Amino acid sequence: MTLPRSAGRQMKLFHLESPLLQRLGGEFFQGLPSSPGVYFFFASKAGNDLLYIGQSGDLKARLTSYRHVTPEKNARRTLRLVQRTQRIEWRACATPAEAVELERVLLLEYRPPFNRAGVWQGEPWWLRVEPGEERLQLALSRQPEGIGPLPSGFRHALGSLVRCLYRSLHPEHSLAEFPLGVFQHRFPLQIVLPVPQTRVAEVTEMIHGYVSGEVARLEPWLTALLAWPQELERMTWEEEVEALKRFAKKLGKEPLGVS
Numbered sequence: 001m002t003l004p005r006s007a008g009r010q011m012k013l014f015h016l017e018s019p020l021l022q023r024l025g026g027e028f029f030q031g032l033p034s035s036p037g038v039y040f041f042f043a044s045k046a047g048n049d050l051l052y053i054g055q056s057g058d059l060k061a062r063l064t065s066y067r068h069v070t071p072e073k074n075a076r077r078t079l080r081l082v083q084r085t086q087r088i089e090w091r092a093c094a095t096p097a098e099a100v101e102l103e104r105v106l107l108l109e110y111r112p113p114f115n116r117a118g119v120w121q122g123e124p125w126w127l128r129v130e131p132g133e134e135r136l137q138l139a140l141s142r143q144p145e146g147i148g149p150l151p152s153g154f155r156h157a158l159g160s161l162v163r164c165l166y167r168s169l170h171p172e173h174s175l176a177e178f179p180l181g182v183f184q185h186r187f188p189l190q191i192v193l194p195v196p197q198t199r200v201a202e203v204t205e206m207i208h209g210y211v212s213g214e215v216a217r218l219e220p221w222l223t224a225l226l227a228w229p230q231e232l233e234r235m236t237w238e239e240e241v242e243a244l245k246r247f248a249k250k251l252g253k254e255p256l257g258v259s
Contacts, residue, residue: 018068028088033059033060033092034059036094036095038053038091038093039062041053042087043085044086045086050185053103112185123142124149124152125140125141125142125151125152126141126143126144127139127154127211128141128146129147136193136204137191138190139189139190140154140155141189151250156187156243159182160241163182164222164225164241165203166193167228167237168225202217205217206218213248215248
């Protein structure tokens with residue numbers, strides 16, 4: 001299913017002036033070299049919270065183009081990337097071929113969340129789901145134990161699944177009350193998910209079902225999130241549900257029939 005776009009709603013995310021121009025200033029874009037290279041988008045003004053890696057034969061032309069991102073012309077994913085970017089760095093290369101190769105190596109090493117799954121080849125994952133008293137412990141590993149093998153992009157899909165499940169289980173909590181690390185760009189390899197004791201078995205079955213392609217029990221939960229009353233948060237759940245649908249399709253099993 002393709003969710004309908006609301007240009008009016010998306011426009012609220014942007015000022016008339018480019019968000020990147022506001023944050024970085026015109027001098028930043030004027031000083032970029034017109035040479036091949038690799039560029040990096042970060043979510044804060046300092047730190048290693050990398051969002052995206054790209055490459056271009058002309059860094060100045062490519063990065064300047066991000067100043068003109070609009071809801072009418074660009075995908076929602078690109079809009080979200082620009083809105084979250086607080087810092088851009090770049091590394092010049094001698095040739096376009098060198099830039100392409102450097103991007104390939106760095107994508108494999110860092111796997112930023114806004115680079116689409118499948119642009120790199122990675123090792124498979126295995127997932128362990130361990131029920132406990134009023135909790136589930138989830139653990140991702142490269143070791144063949146638990147559910148697997150799962151595609152290399154499963155780490156991101158698991159993050160979307162956990163966030164959706166937690167919101168459905170705890171509608172009274174603010175996003176700030178979600179478990180520590182659940183909104184990290186690289187989802188933790190281990191996390192404890194608080195679950196009411198009466199629903200531990202149900203949530204365990206839904207996680208197993210999603211991974212195995214038996215998704216019917218999960219669909220009503222996701223459908224409810226798409227009708228979340230707060231508009232800005234609802235946009236978050238729309239993105240998360242789309243991510244889950246894409247991964248279910250990638251598994252080649254029963255698709256998510258969420259509408």
